Amino acid sequence: xxxxxxxxxxxxxxxEAVETLAELGADGKVLAGGQSLVPVLNMRLAAPAxxxxxxxxxxxxxxxxxxxxxxxxxxxxxxxQTERDEAAFAALPLLRQATRHVAxxxxxxxxxxxxxIVHADPAAELPAVLMLCDGTMELASAGGTRSVLVADFFLxxxxxxLSYGELALAATFSLPPxxxxxxxxEVSRRAGDYALCGLGLTVSLDEDGRIxxxxxxxxxxxxxPVLVDLTDAVAGQAHDAADWSAAGALAAGKVDPDEDxxxxxxxxxxxxxxxxxxxxxAASAHAAKAADx
Amino acid sequence: xxxxxxxxxLTVNGVPHSVSVPARRLLSDCLRHDVGLTGTHVGCxxxxxxxxxxxxxxxxxxxxxxxxxxxxxxSVTTMEGCRSAEGGLGPVQRAFMECHGLQCGFCTPGFVTTxxxxxxxxxxxxxxxxxxxxxxNLCRCTGYQNIVASVLRAAExxxxxxxx
Ligand SMILES: Cc1cc2nc3c(=O)[nH]c(=O)nc-3n(C[C@H](O)[C@H](O)[C@H](O)COP(=O)(O)OP(=O)(O)OC[C@H]3O[C@@H](n4cnc5c(N)ncnc54)[C@H](O)[C@@H]3O)c2cc1C
Ligand code: FES
Ligand code: FES
Numbered sequence: 001x002x003x004x005x006x007x008x009x010x011x012x013x014x015x016e017a018v019e020t021l022a023e024l025g026a027d028g029k030v031l032a033g034g035q036s037l038v039p040v041l042n043m044r045l046a047a048p049a050x051x052x053x054x055x056x057x058x059x060x061x062x063x064x065x066x067x068x069x070x071x072x073x074x075x076x077x078x079x080x081q082t083e084r085d086e087a088a089f090a091a092l093p094l095l096r097q098a099t100r101h102v103a104x105x106x107x108x109x110x111x112x113x114x115x116x117i118v119h120a121d122p123a124a125e126l127p128a129v130l131m132l133c134d135g136t137m138e139l140a141s142a143g144g145t146r147s148v149l150v151a152d153f154f155l156x157x158x159x160x161x162l163s164y165g166e167l168a169l170a171a172t173f174s175l176p177p178x179x180x181x182x183x184x185x186e187v188s189r190r191a192g193d194y195a196l197c198g199l200g201l202t203v204s205l206d207e208d209g210r211i212x213x214x215x216x217x218x219x220x221x222x223x224x225p226v227l228v229d230l231t232d233a234v235a236g237q238a239h240d241a242a243d244w245s246a247a248g249a250l251a252a253g254k255v256d257p258d259e260d261x262x263x264x265x266x267x268x269x270x271x272x273x274x275x276x277x278x279x280x281x282a283a284s285a286h287a288a289k290a291a292d293x
Numbered sequence: 294x295x296x297x298x299x300x301x302x303l304t305v306n307g308v309p310h311s312v313s314v315p316a317r318r319l320l321s322d323c324l325r326h327d328v329g330l331t332g333t334h335v336g337c338x339x340x341x342x343x344x345x346x347x348x349x350x351x352x353x354x355x356x357x358x359x360x361x362x363x364x365x366x367x368s369v370t371t372m373e374g375c376r377s378a379e380g381g382l383g384p385v386q387r388a389f390m391e392c393h394g395l396q397c398g399f400c401t402p403g404f405v406t407t408x409x410x411x412x413x414x415x416x417x418x419x420x421x422x423x424x425x426x427x428x429x430n431l432c433r434c435t436g437y438q439n440i441v442a443s444v445l446r447a448a449e450x451x452x453x454x455x456x457x
Contacts, residue, residue, distance in 0.1 A: 001338060005296050008316035008362055031363070038358040039339035042319075051316070055363055080352075104429025106346055106353040106407065191428050 003041035007050040014060050017052055017167055022142035024050050026164045035111035036119045066091045072172045079108035091175055094182035098125040098200055101184060104192040118168050120160040123194040127154060128217035128225035132200050133173035141166045154224035179205040181287025185279040187271055195220050196263045197271035201279035203287045209239050216276060221257035221268050228254045239288045244280035248273035301365045306374030316362050321345040323361035324371055332372035334402050343430035346403035347371050353407045372402035375409050384450040385409050394443030396434035403430050404440060412448050
């Protein structure tokens, strides 16, 4: 179908964008990559009165910045830019590991990392990565800029704490401690589809190669990504001989998935268990490699 | 009440075009109806099927998920732009013909544009890379085997061309 009519704004700077959004209030909606918004418009599931197109703000917002303690991704960095960024990959491999599972390359050429976080789809990968990395969102409005911790950002399916009149400027992912490995694992019906269940998992090792911390963030099994601390199940165990099935059982007890046309709730819970083991083994091997470096 | 329109300049397959369209005009519709190039096919209009894939400044994108006004000033390559310089079949099109990579042809424009960009970046792909490259395009006819063969054959044709 065709999208409904809207008034189009194309600001040339962040300052102008924020001013326009302030004027529009509840009538305005940001257009970033459009890879979630335009399907919604084409299906006529939403009809915003005005769109504020931020695609001309590349000079200010198309960055992926890596420093000693974080990776900061600007609102106009496409998934493809985030995925390819070598400095970000070296510092935080999980970002590339997860982004590769976002749709297909063609969609990633246009969709943005920040847009996918703001969109807050419980089946999306990046919100879970932000959770696992204790991230923050930078939101700008006419009143100034505020930082929102990831724990306060996701309110429900497709609902974040971004208010009318606000523009998300960047997402910041904190870097894990040394000797940390990560993995992203998911099951979807076809490659590139939204996952039936998926997770990012990080494992940190102590100096003797024993697990000191393990955490995972799950998608498609709750209204927002579900963060589970798995440390209790595997702490002190050797990185290559840990009881990941115990971690899987622990996680399966913490999620409350819904049933839909793609999968039953039981099947999704089963996947949480199985995929936790898979991701745990992969992330510990990755951590052992990181420890060797 | 008539809808306000925007002047949009696009370079399509190297030819400059200027069109006057409402903000909600999808790039796919702009190419087909305003520019008059019907090689770009429209299947699902929500980004899933890949039939509408075109190259935007050289990179594959879904033209059904872009407003023409958003890409004002940019360059677009469509199926028509994948012909050979002399006007006959281009290398990817030739490979599709030789390998029976199409039946009804509805999906073909999206494959041809996607594969054209892919082979520009990877001139000697493995079969697995070829499969991954076309993973975002749906075909209801061929069963894909012949399309994978077409990707590999097109790579061969392009490499032969580069040697000549
Ligand atoms: C076929 C298909 C398959 C897909 N599969 C996956 C998948 O497997 N996993 C996945 O995670 N995603 C998937 N996506 C979605 C894709 O990742 C999108 O890129 C992403 O969800 C939204 O990013 P965007 O830049 O396109 O945002 P848009 O579509 O432009 O915007 C989405 C929403 O966020 C708001 N918004 C965006 N940026 C800002 C900002 N800077 N400030 C304030 N508000 C903002 C918009 O107003 C809108 O409400 C898929 C999309 C398609 C079409
Ligand atoms: S018509 Fe654009 S992806 Fe199907
Ligand atoms: S040839 Fe008919 S859909 Fe692909």
